[in-house]
Amino acid sequence: MKLSPGEVTVRRGHADDITRIAVIEQLSFDDPWPLIALRTELDTDDRRRPLVIVRNGEIEGYLMAWIVVDEYHIVNIAVSPSGRRGGLGTQLLEAGLDEARASGCVLATLEVRVSNAAAIAFYQRWGMLEVGRRPRYYADNGEDALILSCRI
Ligand SMILES: CC(C)(COP(=O)(O)OP(=O)(O)OC[C@H]1O[C@@H](n2cnc3c(N)ncnc32)[C@H](O)[C@@H]1OP(=O)(O)O)[C@@H](O)C(=O)NCCC(=O)NCCS
Structure with a gap:
């Protein structure tokens, strides 16, 4: 079911956004x-480019990414459970990729759990392909990560 659109904007994430981001996380x-890791990503600098998506005044999702030379590396993305499948994740990723291209990036990469079928389906819509695997990448359960990548 598509959600009613409301007023949606994507903007830079700030330290002040941490409480709502931590809830969605x-x-x-x-x-x-942990909070300290989220806070570090919100310390915007040349490399870190956090984005939040706001609908009707409330943060509904965020994307955290690094620009490393010509590569846009997505380190975290999430949409609040009640906001999913309404296109918010797509809008966040579009905004991130637009910024990445404007910054000279030619490649987007990320790691995703092999069991995260929803996220893998989401990324595949963008033409992201599996280019590798990191065995036992996730410390909590020893799960492998897929490395996905696409030209942008
Ligand atoms: C991945 C995530 C950010 C997607 O956000 P979203 O706002 O639901 O995404 P969209 O509504 O823009 O979905 C776009 C398309 O992605 C695919 N997709 C998204 N969620 C899906 C799901 N649960 N199952 C299958 N396909 C899915 C669909 O093709 C969808 O298009 P459709 O709704 O027209 O079928 C969201 O599911 C999420 O926050 N997951 C939990 C956190 C997470 O796993 N993050 C990724 C870590 S690597």
Whole structure:
């Protein structure tokens, strides 16, 4: 079911956004990042480019990514469970890839759990392909990570 669109904007994430981001992180992952890790990604610098998506005044999702020379490396993305399948993740990723291209990136990469079928389906819509695997990448359960990548 598509959600009613409301007013949606994507903007740079700031330290002040951490409380809502931490709630979405907790709701989205079995092994959520600790606050200190989220806070570090919100320290914007030349490399870190956090984005949040805001609908009707409330943060509904975020994307954290690094720009490493010509590569856009997505380190975290999540949409609040009640906001999913409404196109918010797509809008976040579009905004991130636009910024990456404007910064001279030619490649996007990320790691995803082999069991995360929803995220893999989401990324495949963008033409992301499996280019490798990191065995036992996730410390909580020893799960492998797929490395996905696409030209942008
Ligand atoms: C991955 C995630 C960010 C996608 O956000 P979203 O707002 O639901 O994504 P969209 O609504 O833009 O989905 C776009 C397309 O991706 C695919 N997709 C998204 N979720 C899917 C799911 N659960 N199952 C199958 N396909 C899915 C579909 O093709 C979808 O298009 P459709 O709704 O027209 O069928 C969201 O599921 C999420 O927060 N998951 C938990 C956190 C997570 O796993 N992050 C990734 C870590 S690597």
